[in-house]
Amino acid sequence: MFSNINATKDRPRDTPEVAPAAGRRSAWPMPTYLAVGRGHCMAYRTVGNPQGEPWLLVHGGPGSSCQPGMLAPLDLARQWAIAPDQRGCGASRPRGKTAASTTQALVADLEALRRHLGVERWSLLAGSWGTVVALAYAQAHPHRVRRLVLRGAFALSRREVGGLLQPSRRVQQTLVREAAWPAAPGVPLPATLARLRQLLQSGTPGVAGRRVLRRWALLESACVSNGMRRALLRAVMQTPAARASAMRCDWATLRRRQRQAQASRHRLAMHPSDRAALHKFRIQAHYLQHRGFVRPGALDAAVLGLARLGVPVDWVHGTCDAVCPPANSRAWAALGRRLAPQQVTLTEPLSGHLGGEPGMLAALRAVVRRHG
Structure with a gap:
């Protein structure tokens, strides 16, 4: 039914849209589609400098979508944002479909997108439910991940x-x-x-x-x-x-x-x-x-596995978060530091759960651009 949706491909990475001037907000483009199987087509957008450091944005929910505000922590003159909507979410088609939707399928979709865009390795900026997807992806494909910035980590707890x-x-x-x-x-x-x-x-x-x-x-x-x-x-x-x-x-x-x-x-x-x-x-x-289609202990195992491989992980969690307890990030940061104390950081800004709150946004900008 959706065989023609992805007929219009992205331009090759070496001839994309011109990167925005420094300090100017990029327009939120119309999505491009990538068929990922079982009747699903994933919508994604690319914004920023395609010759710069690639960043994959992983939205929360489950069921939400990437939004223009998620670009705010990035320096789009030097970084390239890749913003997909997860299966059934946002502009992805068909909307609201749950058949063949698992966290493992979301991981496979992200890896298919990486190959499609010709990205060798990318960094992941994820929030809330997106931290679960990002950890699952990094555990499955650690050698494709430069670093992780995880905001307001969700532990899937009762x-x-x-x-x-x-x-x-x-x-x-x-x-x-x-x-x-x-x-x-x-x-x-x-x-x-x-x-x-x-x-x-x-x-x-x-x-x-x-x-x-x-x-x-x-x-x-x-x-x-x-x-x-x-x-x-x-x-x-x-x-x-x-x-x-x-x-x-x-x-x-x-x-x-x-x-x-x-x-x-x-x-x-x-x-x-x-x-x-x-x-x-x-x-x-x-x-x-x-x-979340995540086995008990799997998130802990992912944190430990990334620490053993030396993948940098920056945890950022609002001290007043009333959705996901700050204890989530504190516990996982402590777990990672046991094996890789130089590769794990924890930042706790004065904010709630949302990435766009002033304290949280300032902290994310500092962390994302720290190694830029």
Whole structure:
């Protein structure tokens, strides 16, 4: 069905688009497609200097996609960004499809993209769920990886997943109760995930399905907002006024969007934002129900394996992250340092979970450009 999607190939790497001038933001280009098998076509974009250091951007989710803001840590006059959307995500086709979607398949897709672009070795910049994919890729293809920069590492733990789907009382207080939401005290997490996946299978979800989509989006936003709020309260006392002001603006913008989403949560018609949420959370439920298709202990093994091979890993985690606990990165950084103390760093900026928060963005820029 999709045999003609990737008929238009990228220009060869030695004759690509002109690199942007230093200090100027590049436009976010239209995607190119690469057929990766089993009916999937992966969308990807390339931005920056194709003669420079190649960086693979690995987005979070599961179910999200690469966004223009992910380019911000890079110096695009000297670095080349490669930004693919994972199977079923973003501009990849077909959207929202979970068949033949596993973490191992995502790793194979990234390696197929590397070969397609003629990249010998690249560095990986990954965030949240993307850190799981990046570690899996680096473990499978360590000699293709220069270094890893991993933001807000996700450990696939019940604490993290339960904290989102069955949130704390503080988070619940910011939201109106939704009767259709299957997570409740005493309901096991696997049963909640199974019910969520069942509700999201239809291409045109009913009233309960639409309310679940909107509730999930609100819960995700509330957890992110909680981390931003905690960081802001500390920033008022600890950081320059300009940075605290920027953090306050970001938090206020997110809270305004939350209020708008709350006000429209009971609309009957399917909105374009509902369609995007359906694709995203269908994929997310699929991966979370299968614990990311990652065996217990596999992430620890990947960290140790990379340390033995001397692959540099920079962990960057917001001290107020309310989605993925900072303890994740602290533990893995300590594990890697046992074998390769000179190859592992840990940076903990005053921020929440998002890569675009002022403290986090400053830290990522410093780390990404440190060895440039």
